[in-house]
Amino acid sequence: MSMPQKMVRRLERAEPLDKAAKPLSKLVQRAVQPRFVRNMLSGTNLGHPLHPALTDVTIGAWSMATLLDAVGGCEAEPAADLLVKTGVIAAVPTALTGMNDWSDTLDGDRRVGLVHAAANTVALGLFAASMVERARGNRFSGKALGFAGFGFMSMSAYLGGHLSFTKGVNVNRTAWQEGPEDWTPVLGENELAEGGHRTADAGGVQILLHRTDGKVYALAATCSHMGGPLPEGTFERGCVTCPWHGSTFRFKDGGIVRGPASSPQPCYETRVHDGRIEVRVPPEGIPVGPAKERHARTSRRLLARIPAT
Structure with a gap:
């Protein structure tokens, strides 16, 4: 296990962080309670979480500003200054969407997320100070603050990548569910x-x-947001609300009424035949299975070319 991985594992087990994480999480949950706020920050109408898309703007702007500060020379100074400002402005909605997503996490994920947010806050403060120093003509201190901010941003980006790609926080929990293509x-x-x-x-x-x-309706029983058990939720007005984080889905099409879910719930066709309820994947969803199988066959062929060691 590499040193960064060991560091993250220690953060996941650092229970003292809960003293700050738990009350802050509850505060954020109250702030995002209104449906409009929850849907907007979650990317409900976008089709996937909004936070990752916004991080690209902030990370890209600050990374390019740091590069220009390091090797761009005097001619690149106006561009570097503009990129620092762009990153500072973009960091505000990025932080808001990140806090919204983080408020749904628990235990180790919540602890790592807290440190991730703290590092981002320090990075924002340093780049904001850098922006001020640049405006005053203090080029050396402005660059120094930017380099320090880049360091904290890089650490935060690593933790964010761990949460997304190692822990699977806020990914669609029904992405690989298909169900029967024939009436079953x-x-x-x-x-x-x-x-x-x-x-x-x-x-x-x-x-x-x-x-x-x-009429009989059928949805995947696992909430697409964080894997919550929809059968234990509440049923009202043709919708089901997840008991974990309050995501609400329509039975008629799996569409989202209220976030934090951003991926619609898989919806199945139903019929009654010979006294039995039967379900199947809708016809437009059938090609998904063969496409995944083609992808799997391609992966197997590529793996077969790798010589054994």
Whole structure:
């Protein structure tokens, strides 16, 4: 295990960080409670989380400013100054969306996220100070503050990458769920009463069935946001609300009514045949399976070319 990995593991186990993380998380959760705020910061209408896209602007601007400060010379100074300002401005919505996403984490992820946010805050402060010094004509101190800010930003970026790509924080938890392409019986028609809901297995995928106004609807039973158990949620007005973080989905199409979810819930076609409720992936979703299988075959061919050691 590399030194950075060891450092992150220690952060995940640093329970004293909970003294700050828990109350701050509760404060953020109250602040983002309104549906408009939650949906906007979560990227609900974007189709994926908003925070990662915004980080590219801040990291890109500050990275290029640091590069120009290091090797650009006098002619690059106006461009470097503009990039520092751009990063400072972009850092504000980036921080807001990041805090929104972080408020849903727990335990080790929340501790690492707290340090990630703290490093970002220090980086923002240093680059803001750099911006002021540059405006005053203090080029040397402005560059020095920018270099220090770049160091903290780099550390924060590493922690953010760990949370996203190692821990899978805020990724779509239903991305690889497909379900049956052919009509598959999952439950007896009489086993699902009006207004009731049941969980059933359909081709190895857990499906949430709900009957309302005489029609049966089916969604993936695992919340796309953080993997919450939708069958334990609340059912109202043709929607289900996840008990973990309050993401609300429409049964008729899996669409999101309220975040923090940003990926729609997989929705399945239903019918009643010979007294049994049957489900299948909608016809437009069927090509997804073969595409993934082609990808898997390509991966296997590439791996086969690697000589054994």
